Amino acid sequence: MTSTRDPVDKSYRKMIRGMERFEREHALAPRASLRFHLLPRTPGVNMHGITLRALGDHIALPIAVADDNTFTLPRNEQALREDAAVIANRKTTSMTWRAQVITPGLPPGTRRLGDLRLECLVGMEAGLVSNSSPLFGWISNALTTPEQVCNSPDGNFLFFTERPVFSVILRAGERSEILPFRMLYAGGEQTREMLPFCDCQVLLDRTYYAPIWDRSWPDDTLVSFEYMDEPSAEVKP
Numbered sequence: 001m002t003s004t005r006d007p008v009d010k011s012y013r014k015m016i017r018g019m020e021r022f023e024r025e026h027a028l029a030p031r032a033s034l035r036f037h038l039l040p041r042t043p044g045v046n047m048h049g050i051t052l053r054a055l056g057d058h059i060a061l062p063i064a065v066a067d068d069n070t071f072t073l074p075r076n077e078q079a080l081r082e083d084a085a086v087i088a089n090r091k092t093t094s095m096t097w098r099a100q101v102i103t104p105g106l107p108p109g110t111r112r113l114g115d116l117r118l119e120c121l122v123g124m125e126a127g128l129v130s131n132s133s134p135l136f137g138w139i140s141n142a143l144t145t146p147e148q149v150c151n152s153p154d155g156n157f158l159f160f161t162e163r164p165v166f167s168v169i170l171r172a173g174e175r176s177e178i179l180p181f182r183m184l185y186a187g188g189e190q191t192r193e194m195l196p197f198c199d200c201q202v203l204l205d206r207t208y209y210a211p212i213w214d215r216s217w218p219d220d221t222l223v224s225f226e227y228m229d230e231p232s233a234e235v236k237p
Contacts, residue, residue: 009085009086009087009092010085010086010087010092010097010126010127010128011083011085011086011127012054012056012073012079012080012083012084012085012086013080013083013084014125014126014127015036015073015086015126015127015128016073016075016080017125017126018099018122018123018125018126018127018128019034019073019075019122019126020125021121021122021125021126021146022034022099022101022118022122025118025121025122026118028114028115028117028118028121028219029101029103029112029114029115029117029118029219031103031104031105032101032102032103032104032115032118033101033102034072034099034100034101034122035070035071035072035099035100036070036071036072036073036097036098036099036100036126036128037068037069037070037097037098037099037100038050038065038069038070038071038088038095038096038097039069039095039096039097039098039160039203040094040095040096040202040203041093041094041095041096041199041201041202041203042091042093042094042201042202043201043202045090045091045094045095046090047069047095049089050065050069050088050089050090051065051088051089052065052071052086052087052088053086053087054073054076054079054084054085054086054087055084055085055087056078056079056081056082056083056084056085057082058078058082059076059078059079059082059084061074061076061079061084063086070100073086096160096199096200096203097123097128097129098119098123098128098129098160099118099119099122099123099126099128100119101115101116101118101119101122102115103115106222107222107224109224109225109227110222110223110224110225111159111222111223112219112220112221112222112223113170113210113211113212113217113218113219113220113221113222113223114218114219114220114221116159116210116212116223117150117212117219119159120146120149120150120155120157120212121146121147121150123157124145124146124149124150124157125146129157129158129199150212150213151212151213152213153211153213153214155212155213156187156209157209157212158186158198158199158200158207158208158209159207159208159209159210160200160203160206160207160208161206161207161208161225161227162206162227163206163227163228163229164205164206164227164228164229165184165205165206165207165208165225165226165227165228166225166226166227166228166230167179167184167225167226168183168184168208168210168223168224168225168226169223169224169225169226170211170217170221170222170223171221171222171224172217172218172220172221172222179208179209179210179211183208183209183210183211184207184208184209185204185205185207185208186198186200186204186207187209205228210223
């Protein structure tokens with residue numbers, strides 16, 4: 001399948017800037033590495049066999065995509081000079097793009113809050129998240145920088161779980177807290193008309209907001225998930 005150019009193809013330069021942001025802010029997740037992750041956005045999109053290239057005026061740089069649809073971006077000076085676009089053999093708006101920062105050795109079914117903080121900063125710096133419509137934008141147009149989005153309770157940066165989520169729990173030492181419903185499922189505010197403009201379109205039951213702006217929760221805070229298909233999520237008499 002040939003690559004399909006799309007008005008919102010990702011900028012190679014911006015994604016490299018996201019990688020540089022990762023290195024500058026690595027203290028948030030000192031044992032983690034950075035990958036980028038492709039997720040489905042629209043119904044029926046085929047997520048198997050995706051290929052990526054950075055295309056410029058005189059360069060076509062292949063980018064290897066792993067079976068889990070994650071990839072790293074090779075640094076290429078010609079692609080930078082030519083302001084290449086990172087494009088896939090899928091319509092760009094059929095997929096959600098995210099940074100992936102995962103500290104190894106965490107308990108199963110958990111994430112680390114510092115990793116999520118870094119994912120937000122890198123994702124925004126790399127231009128991976130964009131509002132499809134100013135009218136329905138879930139990230140406020142008034143929040144224009146990674147710092148503003150990632151350090152504000154109004155930033156509304158969406159994270160995704162592996163499976164449909166039932167609840168999200170934060171734990172730091174003796175402190176624990178269950179996230180309120182308004183921090184799940186894109187805030188529960190997406191109407192049928194709004195959903196196509198959110199990159200959570202087919203992932204709505206896998207979305208949550210994390211309090212990455214709240215520094216009372218340290219970077220080592222564990223974020224754990226109960227999934228809808230687990231027995232613990234069943235309603236018991």
